[in-house]
Amino acid sequence: MANSYSIGNVFGIPIRVHVTLLIFLPLFAFSFMPAGGPQGLFYGALGAVGLFASVALHEIGHSLVARAKGSRILEILLLPIGGMARLNALPRRPIDEIQTALAGPAVSLALGIAGLFFAPLLFSFNPLLAVVIHELGRINIMLVLFNLIPSFPMDGGRVFRAALVPRLGRLPATQLAAKVGRGFAWLFGIWAIWPVFHGGTIRFTLLLIAYFIYQAAGAEARQAEWEALAELQRGQPSGLFDDLLRKWR
Ligand SMILES: [Zn+2]
Structure with missing residues (x-):
């Protein structure tokens, strides 16, 4: 993608950071600074990097499962509003798509539990680091909950669509x-x-x-x-033919 910079490869997947x-x-x-002064700023920066590392790991979770199902991973792009794994194609079998969609939140859940578990243990050694790790743990748990809202094309929405495909066919399920x-x-916009x-x-x-989801949902349907x-x-x-007939009848 234009206006983005490569920061390296993980499992052979290029990770890029958008200029914004x-x-x-x-x-x-x-926003992460656990205290004032240069020391607080250092741990604030560590928190910010930790946040986007968490987002990248979430996307790597999606990517590794998608790759195991036969997709090719083009890149992972990190944006201020989150991450995006770009694939040549998503796995099409509903069960594969559900596993791919859940892999990201599963990684975030593991990171969240690890953060909340290790932060209190770290507190007596390095209280500022402990505060940052606790905050990262809390944010990862929030990422799990937010991503599982069935708001297509977010992760929960992909699970929702895949669950509808066997009943409705792919096109009506996507619509x-x-x-x-x-x-x-x-709702997000009003909130x-x-x-x-x-x-x-x-x-x-x-x-x-909210704007991104609105646009992306329309693009997926098209x-x-x-x-x-x-x-x-x-x-x-194929199954798609039936979908179209159903739409036109
Ligand atoms: Zn995700």
């Missing part, structure tokens, strides 16, 4: 999941601007995430329609 993340990184470091995803995007009506400030990151049409034109009716 480099701009936001100092803000994240300030329904995209509608539900857009509904959640509206993001809600504080404005009570003298607060916009939850800007959440607003960006892609499913396009794939179904391509399948039809190739004259290879």
Whole structure:
């Protein structure tokens, strides 16, 4: 992707950082600062790096399972609003897609439990580090909960779509999941601007995430329609053919 920089390879997967993340990184470091002064800033920066390492590990979780199911991983891109694993294609069998979608939250859950477990043990040796590790543990648990909301194309939404495929067919399942995803995007958007009506400030990151989900849900639905049409034109009716017939009847 343009405007991004490679920071290395993990398991042969290129990890790239979008330029906007480099701009936001100092803000994240300030929000992590467990104390004032240069020492606080050092641990704040450590927390910010730890946050995006957590996000990268979440995406590596998705990627390794997807690769085991036959997908090719192009890159993992880190953005201020989160991470994104870019694949040549997602695994298509619903069970494979569910396992791929759950692999990211599983990694975050392990990181969250590890952070919350080790932070108290570290406290007597290095209280500032302990505070940062505890905060990272808490954020990883929140990442699990947030990602499992069935808001397609977030992880929970992918599980939701995959669970619908055997019953509805791929295209209608994607269209329904995209509608539900857009509904959640509206809810997130309202939640993001809600504080404005009570003298607060916009939850800007959440607003960006809402916008991203809204756009991405529409794009996924369009892609499913396009794939179904391509399948039809190739004259290879499959499950998708039934989906289209159902749509047109
Ligand atoms: Zn994920």
